[in-house]
Amino acid sequence: MREVDFDICVIGAGVAGASIAAYLGRHGFRVAVVEKDMREQDRIVGELMQPGGVTQLQEMGLGQALEGYDAQEITGYALFLRDQHFSIEYPGAQTGRGLRNGKLLQALRAELLAQKNITVLEGNAVSLTEADCVISGVQYIPKGADTTATVNAALTIVCDGMFSAFREKLSDTTKTVSSYFLGLLMKDCELPFPGHGHVIAAEPSPVLVYPVSSEETRVLIDFPSDQAPRKGEELTHYLRETIGSQMPKEIQPAYYRAVEEGKFRVMPNHLIPANPRLKAGAVLVGDSLNMRHPLTGGGMTVALTDVHNLADRLIAIRETFAQEQIEAAVAAFYETRYAANASINILADALYKVMSDPDLKEACYSYLQQGGKKSEVPLSLLSAINRDSNKLIQHFFAVAVHGAKRIILPHPTPANISRSYRMIRNAVHIISPLVLSQRPGMFTRATFSVAEKVFA
Ligand SMILES: Cc1cc2nc3c(=O)[nH]c(=O)nc-3n(C[C@H](O)[C@H](O)[C@H](O)COP(=O)(O)OP(=O)(O)OC[C@H]3O[C@@H](n4cnc5c(N)ncnc54)[C@H](O)[C@@H]3O)c2cc1C
Structure with a gap:
């Protein structure tokens, strides 16, 4: 068995793992990255990066990972409903990117291979090692080998994606x-x-x-x-x-x-709300921690926001990097990440469910079509330029009320009043569990708990 010592061990060199390793490596950490396959993959996931994700990469000095392989600038969205359509531009001339996920990963991985203090180990991570109730690293099977090797590190950052083998050990969540x-x-x-x-x-x-x-x-x-x-x-x-x-x-x-x-x-x-369990020596980031419907293309932005949040906390304690400091940094990361990502997470699954309710779908399309703030704000939330989840909740209910009015007016009848009520009740049932899963403040929690009872 081979033993190697690092400050950080990252499992998985996908969007989350490759970017956190690259960013921490640049700040002087000795990083080991265990990735099961370093070859370029042909994937259908992670191909539209919202402007909020682009900004995170740029702020970490990794913006070059979007260059050199024909990634396309995305300037907004176009919506189609039967024979109608219209477009909405991202606010503030911000742009997202349409790209091949495999190309993005290879660009991020090139950064890993170029840094002296990063060691890339190609192999399959099979278990976390533990000593005195602290995760001390990972056991992996190097590519082509049939025995395991061990990486020891002060902190293991688990970024092994949607089919994570370590999610259960480090969180108590449900997967749908x-x-x-x-x-x-x-x-x-x-x-x-x-x-x-x-x-x-x-x-x-x-x-x-x-x-x-x-x-x-x-x-x-x-x-x-x-x-x-x-x-x-x-x-x-x-x-x-x-x-x-x-x-x-x-x-x-x-x-x-x-x-x-x-x-x-x-x-x-998948829908996997984040519900991490604190475990000394390890932390979950990316899809291993939290997933939402990919309809709004929010996954990479959440992953990169989390990478930036956690990495900055680790960089702040790099000189000493004591176990208690690392634990405090991980706890603070888990605590603060909800506010940063709630709007992206709620919108993704709420919009997906709106699309499967015919009345809400019509209401949403017609609401956005009115333009001005009614399209600008929702798109600023979708693009993750704006992370204000209260604004999201406000516009979500404005859509439902707009839809109700369209159904009822100008000729209210018992049948269309009852149909509008059903639509509003459905809207509450859609958004309420999503909001509650994001650990909102006491006031929001109480409001949604009451709304759930009223519209039970
Ligand atoms: C159909 C679909 C479409 C999507 N479209 C978008 C989109 O347009 N925009 C967007 O922002 N998000 C999108 N997403 C979500 C996005 O792809 C993810 O949120 C993002 O890729 C998460 O990054 P990650 O680093 O956590 O996981 P990944 O990028 O999947 O990386 C995980 C890495 O871990 C490695 N690994 C796994 N197990 C092990 C192991 N045991 N040992 C060693 N290495 C291991 C893998 O090889 C891989 O390199 C989509 C998701 C789906 C399902």
Whole structure:
């Protein structure tokens, strides 16, 4: 058994792991990174980085990871409902990026390989090691080997992604599969709104379309089921007939070519609220800690916000880096991360559920279409430029009230009053558990607990 000593051991060189290792490495930490596969991956996840995520990378001095591989600037969103559509620009001329996730990871990993105080160990992390109730590092099987090796570190940062093998050991959370995304890559597609994320409010479930390079456009088709769609003639027919007919006509030729080519990728969409358990010597970051529906493209932004938050706390104690200081830094990180990420987390699953309620979906589209603050503020929240979750709650209920008025006026009847009531009740049921899972302040908690009872 080989023993190696580091300040930090990072498990997983994905978006979270590679960026925290790179940032800490630059600040003088001796970092080991255990990653099971350093080769470029062809993934359908993490391909639209919101402006809030871009800002986090830039603030950590890692903005170069967005350069050199044809990432596309995203300037706003376009929304489609049947034959209507409109676009909304990100506020303040801020931009996101459409990119291939594999390219982004290789750019971040190049930074790891270039730093002398970072050691990249290719291998599969299999267990956390523990001494006197403190996690002291990780055991991993180096690539090509059949015995384990050990990394010892003062702090192990677990960033092993959505299928984390260590989540259960370090948190008490629930994991739900909300739906599946089926990903297709379109070539030479003329987008109706170039440089925009396209949200198609299709039936039965939304479709996302955005550029990931100058020649490739990603399509993500939501399947509202807890079972993965099975490849075969039935699925191809569904994609061609049910989904194809709802695609904007500019997109259809490239979409049908991609369907015929048949290179689909399927991924589960999880809801995993963060509920970490404090354990000396280890901390969870990224998807291993917290996941939300990818409809709003918030995952990388949450991961990078958490990376920045935790890393700055570690940098502040680097000189001494004593065990009690590390524990305090991890506790403070877990405590403060809710306020920073609540708006992104709530919006992601709330919007996904709104899309599956016909009245709320219509209300949302019509509300945003009014423009001004009614579209600017929601997009500033989606892009994570604005993290004010009270603003999110305010606009969420404004959508429901707007929808209720549309149903009731100008001719209120018992039937449409009752339909509006059902819609508002549904809105409360959608947002309430999401807000409560983000550990809000006492006042918000009390308000939502009462609202849940009133609309039970
Ligand atoms: C279908 C889908 C689409 C998405 N689209 C977007 C989007 O457009 N925008 C957005 O911001 N977010 C999106 N997300 C979410 C986003 O992909 C994640 O939030 C983000 O990738 C999390 O980063 P991470 O570092 O935690 O995990 P990952 O990036 O998945 O990295 C985990 C790393 O750990 C490694 N690893 C795993 N197990 C081990 C082990 N035992 N030993 C060693 N290494 C290990 C893996 O090889 C990998 O490199 C999407 C998610 C899904 C499911």
